[in-house]
Amino acid sequence: MIPNQWYIILESSEVKPGKPIGVTRMGEKLVAWRDTQGQVTVMSERCPHRGAALSAGKLKGDCLCCPFHGFEFDSAGRARLIPANGRKTQPPQAMQVKTYPTREMNDFIFIWWGAPRAEYPPLPWFEVIDHQRCSWMTLRDHWKVHYSRAVENQLDVLHLPFVHHNTIGRGNLTLVNGPVTEIKELPGGSLLLNLWLDNELDQGQTPLSPRQMSIPNRSPLLQFFFPNLWQIWLADDLHIVLAFAPVDDENTFVYLRNYQGFVTAPILRDVFNLFSAVGNSVIIRQDKRVVETQLPKRSALKGGEVLVQGDGPIIEYRRRRQALLEAAQVQS
Ligand code: FES
Ligand SMILES: [Fe+2]
Known part of the structure; x- marks a missing residue:
């Protein structure tokens, strides 16, 4: 951790x-x-x-x-x-x-x-999600993985047409341009990773490298707040949030919330939220089935895996995680 x-x-x-x-x-x-x-x-x-x-x-x-x-x-x-x-x-x-x-x-x-401080940084949260105004429902699940593997799965843009071929990854968009990743250091030193996806059908073209792309003029689809909070930003009033609570080196407790702000009538809202939760549980179980098989259980910057261009966000996560681990060692 x-x-x-x-x-x-x-x-x-x-x-x-x-x-x-x-x-x-x-x-x-x-x-x-x-x-x-x-x-x-x-x-x-x-x-x-x-x-x-x-x-x-x-x-x-x-x-x-x-x-x-x-x-x-x-x-x-x-x-x-x-x-x-x-x-x-x-x-x-x-x-x-x-x-x-x-x-x-x-x-x-x-x-x-960590070490006690006189002043602590702000709690991580996505300012675009208005917790008070939106309604939400939580799914809870236990995954037999180190939490770093669960985080990386949410930054993995290659897996969509395979793991989710019949749900959110339909369309066989296997070719990955970029993707574009941006890291923001927020006041207090918190780290926020923004990620834009650009997957396409493979028609023989060569995927663009992240360097050939610039930061798009739209909100990032995915955001990750170190150390364990993630969201997919589907629309201004529609977000899915995942928190990966580390249990130990081989177990993680997952909290999945679907936030929405456009269905507000009491019964309709609850029905909508329930249907979203059921849909999300299907998707997240597709992830869990594969991620639980990954070895080694805990990911590392130099973990012996052979990564490819589209794994850029995972590499960025590992780099930052390693730097934070080293900085903590230096201080302690
Ligand atoms: S009071 Fe004796 S074990 Fe807690
Ligand atoms: Fe997934």
Whole structure:
């Protein structure tokens, strides 16, 4: 995982008031819970006392209470009460659970994975998607892949006429011009990758190289926000968003949302969203079936694969990912 990034790890609805939830994300067992104000805390699931899972505990006021010996931990991970030592005794500083800077936005829960900072960059989000105004529905799925493979699949423009030959890749547009990729560094250092597709029927022509093409005068079809948020921009009011929550080196939890802003009548809207979700689930399963077979599980800049011109966006992703990994090593 690339350090020093905001990662989407859960949807808001998964962290219910009054009930801690245990999940594996970022290769670690974590627990997420809400305090009495609804603020979410994400912390290590392991109790520092004798290692019980805090996710099996109960909430007591603004503390999470371990199910084993009743130690109570606040949202900063500090022990506030050790029942066996009595209410009057201050718990020792060492009785501390590791917590992660946590934010909630647009019904996603983000954690900061990396060194703590005085000031954090803004949360990644596509400004063209108005979460409040659009309606949306989420599909959730578990993929047996490292999240980098899932990300790369969404930047892979070669696979459309093969993996999706009977859905979004109909028409046998196998020849890939470019594609044109642009990386934008946003305030705070966040990286946004824009991608324009130009696939054609192969009629014997030679595909244009990215250098022969310029940035088109239209919105990018695909956008990817490092480290794990992607969208396809189908129309101003129609977007599909994917978040790839890393579980561990071989597993990823996928959140797929279809956002739309043009069908607004209550029942019609729900029917439309349901049909979109069903259609998207067919497409995403076509991807999953192939991506789960890829080896090695985790992609790398020098991973021994023989890439071709149309793989440019994947190469760009790998380059940036490698640079971020190296920068984090230098700092730490
Ligand atoms: S293991 Fe959690 S309080 Fe003892
Ligand atoms: Fe696909």
